[in-house]
Amino acid sequence: MKRVLRVVGRSPDRTRPVDLGVLLGALPNAVVLLDAENRFKYVNQAAEQFFGQSASQLAQLTLGDLVPEDSPIFLLIEQVRAGEVTIADHDLQLESVRLRKRGITVQGTPLPEEPGSILLTLQDASTARTLDRQLTFRSAARSVTGMAAILAHEVKNPLSGIRGAAQLLEASVSPNDRELALLIRDEADRIRALVDRMEIFGEKPIERTGLNIHRVLEYVRKLAQTGFAPHIRFSESYDPSLPPVWGNRDQLVQVILNLVKNAAEAITGSGNTHGEIVLATGYQHGMRIAIPGSMVRLDLPLLVCVRDNGPGIAEDIRQHLFEPFVTTKPTGSGLGLALVAKIVGDHGGLMQVESRPGRTEFRLHLPVLHEDAEARP
Numbered sequence: 524m525k526r527v528l529r530v531v532g533r534s535p536d537r538t539r540p541v542d543l544g545v546l547l548g549a550l551p552n553a554v555v556l557l558d559a560e561n562r563f564k565y566v567n568q569a570a571e572q573f574f575g576q577s578a579s580q581l582a583q584l585t586l587g588d589l590v591p592e593d594s595p596i597f598l599l600i601e602q603v604r605a606g607e608v609t610i611a612d613h614d615l616q617l618e619s620v621r622l623r624k625r626g627i628t629v630q631g632t633p634l635p636e637e638p639g640s641i642l643l644t645l646q647d648a649s650t651a652r653t654l655d656r657q658l659t660f661r662s663a664a665r666s667v668t669g670m671a672a673i674l675a676h677e678v679k680n681p682l683s684g685i686r687g688a689a690q691l692l693e694a695s696v697s698p699n700d701r702e703l704a705l706l707i708r709d710e711a712d713r714i715r716a717l718v719d720r721m722e723i724f725g726e727k728p729i730e731r732t733g734l735n736i737h738r739v740l741e742y743v744r745k746l747a748q749t750g751f752a753p754h755i756r757f758s759e760s761y762d763p764s765l766p767p768v769w770g771n772r773d774q775l776v777q778v779i780l781n782l783v784k785n786a787a788e789a790i791t792g793s794g795n796t797h798g799e800i801v802l803a804t805g806y807q808h809g810m811r812i813a814i815p816g817s818m819v820r821l822d823l824p825l826l827v828c829v830r831d832n833g834p835g836i837a838e839d840i841r842q843h844l845f846e847p848f849v850t851t852k853p854t855g856s857g858l859g860l861a862l863v864a865k866i867v868g869d870h871g872g873l874m875q876v877e878s879r880p881g882r883t884e885f886r887l888h889l890p891v892l893h894e895d896a897e898a899r900p
């Protein structure tokens with residue numbers, strides 16, 4: 524199907540041909556052409572993402588290979604074929620072993636030139652919602668930016684004064700009072716550590732290089748196994764052919780460390796003695812993400828997953844998970860995931876979370892190093 528459209532400029536001589544595939548590839552919605560036997564005849568990039576399969580894999584399949592026979596989507600397709608009219612469903616459930624999509628918007632249009640063929644457009648409402656929320660998280664993280672700057676500048680200086688004074692007192696007061704002076708010093712240290720953690724929220728440009736994400740993952744795994752998670756089993760599922768990520772090593776260590784720490788704390792907190800954390804990477808061909816409500820499309824083919832078999836994220840905090848100071852832990856600061864959202868956002872990446880009892884997965888979509896990366900602003 525090689526058709527060419529003409530793009531109309533302001534004057535007739537400024538028209539130029541554009542390949543239809545390029546236009547369809549740029550659409551944020553999944554577009555699928557099915558033949559009379561429901562075989563995939565054409566899929567755009569958003570459709571590859573929607574079905575989680577590449578175009579060449581889909582070319583070998585029918586829709587029935589991916590969706591159970593009794594799915595309402597087949598009813599819609601039959602109605603389109605029978606009536607030769609366009610039919611849309613704005614809340615269709617699409618569930619199968621491979622797909623778990625609820626409330627998708629599907630539109631089916633017959634193609635009279637090719638009898639039996641149907642053009643389907645699909646939009647995954649949950650993806651749109653996840654991305655929406657991700658963007659809100661990012662702005663929530665930004666909202667602490669100003670506060671972080673104030674804390675860093677206005678609190679640190681007097682704090683070192685307080686700490687110094689407490690240290691002087693320690694040397695000159697009675698043993699009983701010394702304890703109080705020590706308490707002041709320790710608490711001052713605790714505030715200082717909190718402020719240091721907040722400082723990352725400041726708007727500083729990040730320095731990036733091309734780096735091997737597996738080194739970052741392995742570094743964090745060793746930290747965990749020798750430090751805070753010696754009792755937990757780690758397994759890795761790395762894609763060895765992964766290209767370098769375009770990022771800042773120390774910040775990515777912080778991201779993975781926070782995710783692994785949370786996973787370990789969730790497992791330990793639930794008393795699970797068969798705790799397991801899986802670190803996985805992968806490359807998603809044609810993985811581009813369209814931001815709802817904007818024209819921006821991100822090219823984020825690199826996938827990093829941190830998965831645990833803990834009890835899952837508490838229902839009541841899910842909507843606010845990435846906001847600062849949201850925590851269920853008695854001694855938690857609730858800054859870990861806000862920090863993760865901020866760093867991933869600064870890298871131009873996106874994050875998704877899926878959680879149920881026994882399986883919580885944080886997925887990071889990150890950009891790869893391009894040849895011209897150094898030249899970028």
Ligand SMILES: Nc1ncnc2c1ncn2[C@@H]1O[C@H](COP(=O)(O)OP(=O)(O)OP(=O)(O)O)[C@@H](O)[C@H]1O
Pocket residue numbers: 781785786789831833834835836837840844849850851852854855856857858859860861883
């Ligand atoms: N893997 C996970 N499984 C279950 N719950 C999680 C998981 N990761 C995060 N959470 C929940 O999200 C909350 C927020 O996490 P976040 O890392 O932002 O803060 P925290 O871990 O409570 O404190 P901090 O990281 O500052 O020490 C946690 O308190 C926990 O309830």
Ligand SMILES: [Mg+2]
Pocket residue numbers: 781784785858859860
């Ligand atoms: Mg944490």
